Amino acid sequence: MAAGACACPGTTPFVHEAGPAVDSGPGALARLGDHVLDVHRADRSGGAVVVTDAGLRATGIVDEALAVLAAAGCPTVVVDDVPGNPTVASVEAGAKVVAHAFPGSRPVIVALGGGSALDAAKGIARLAADPSGPGLPLIAVPTTAGTGAETNGFGVLEDPARRCKVYCGDTTTTPRVALLDPLLTHGLPAGPTAATGVDALVHAVESLVSRGRSPVSEAFAAEALRRAWRWLPAACADGGDARARAEMLVAAHLAGQALTRSGLGLVHGLGHAITAHHGVVHGRALAAVLPEVVAFSLGEAPDAWARVTEVLGLPRPTALPGALADWCAAVGVVPGLDAAGLGIGPREVEALAGTAVADPVSRNAPRAGAREDLVGLVTRSLR
Known part of the structure; x- marks a missing residue:
């Protein structure tokens, strides 16, 4: 490495291609x-x-x-x-x-x-x-x-x-x-509004910390996160709130622009597995494991987690799992696999962990984890 160079997102080479x-x-x-x-x-x-x-x-x-x-x-x-x-x-x-x-x-x-x-x-x-x-x-x-x-x-x-x-x-x-x-x-009921909005927020969070992040994806993700955090509770509380509906549609689009450039991570790897094995709505599957995955991941990419913390106005990264759990619960998508009513036993835990490890998105997480790590993570999400 040349003198004075540093390995950080601002100096890592990237390609930015226009979308639609x-x-x-x-x-x-x-x-x-x-x-x-x-x-x-x-x-x-x-x-x-x-x-x-x-x-x-x-x-x-x-x-x-x-x-x-x-x-x-x-x-x-x-x-x-x-x-x-x-x-x-x-x-x-x-x-x-x-x-x-x-x-x-x-x-x-x-x-x-x-x-x-x-x-x-x-x-x-x-x-x-x-x-x-x-x-x-x-x-x-x-x-x-x-x-x-x-x-x-x-x-x-x-x-x-x-x-x-x-x-x-x-x-x-x-x-x-x-x-x-x-x-x-505007006609979307509160339940689907919340579940799809949680998906947008998770896209933003995972894009901000993913291994594939770049300055461009970070810019999209940070703005998406700010808008989703602020406006999804309002859209769920009043489905006719035109400002909230418009802000959330933009937030979801910006988060999509981010993930297209950065890729996602372990929350989606586990979420895909839960949906495939148990038919749970995608956003609810993500919320079920979001706090535990974030807690599991905080030791890696500290600068990225600090950015998430800053956007959400929290005092420190260790506050993220609890704050995310509270936010999800406030919009009606309660975290935890037990809250999803799946009745998951030890055999199902092993199957979910195996499917998540094999999903390519999991390898893009700041801390992907081995199969045994995910067995423990899913088990903790049952409580």
Whole structure:
């Protein structure tokens, strides 16, 4: 190492690549047709496939999007059977719908919904395209403020046969446009609002301390953390609080921009395992282990944990596990695996630890831990 050089995030080489174009603001959905037509002109493509779920379709939001696309003269089909935890089989089925509706063509995939719809859409965009070419063009319209999945081209799917999460997509399935309309989040009940918001906060925390962090990811993550910490309690207390809803949608997007550049960590490794083994909602699975993972990790990357502490206005890093537990409980997502009502026994603990160790995101944590470490961590989370 040259004299005077130091190994720290500010001097570590990194590459910053632009993500999707962002169209943000109340009423942005009305511009969906314009964005689809822009992609058609740029890509010489035609038609659109809206990927969503039956629950969202029942709210009328899907019909609003279809009306905008119809007004733009865009032929459209709908794939609305995405499950809460999208599976490999559901993506394969969606790709067949696309191939049947638009044979030999490259329609725009419009991902409309929460993280499940956006993740499934990325898989469909990749699988329905020519394997030797880029994925189908994609526009993402999130209706929850949590996953930030509109920022990157990779989705997380469930493989029920192996009881684990798998990753799909590539850089070509990064959305061309992220359309952020906070009005689409106003009807979300307090429970899902809290669970998705916890996901955004964990993205920010893990991005700030991950092994892959850079000055750019840190900037996104710090601002995401500040906003989520301040505004999720307000959004949960009053679902009609327009400021809180808008702030949370931006917080989730910034956290997604951060994780796209830095990667995540052990909270997500364990969260993925809990969801795959027990079907728990993703945000609740994260909250179940968040305080214990943070306590386990504080001995590594002290400067990074000091940054998290500073953003949250806490006196010292050792205050983080308790403060995070209290914050999660205050929004209605109580930490601890017992609180999730899973009835996990010793055999299940071993299985969760094994799945989490094998998840690539766990290795990006400041302290990843061996399998035996995670057995102890999960056991402590049961109390």
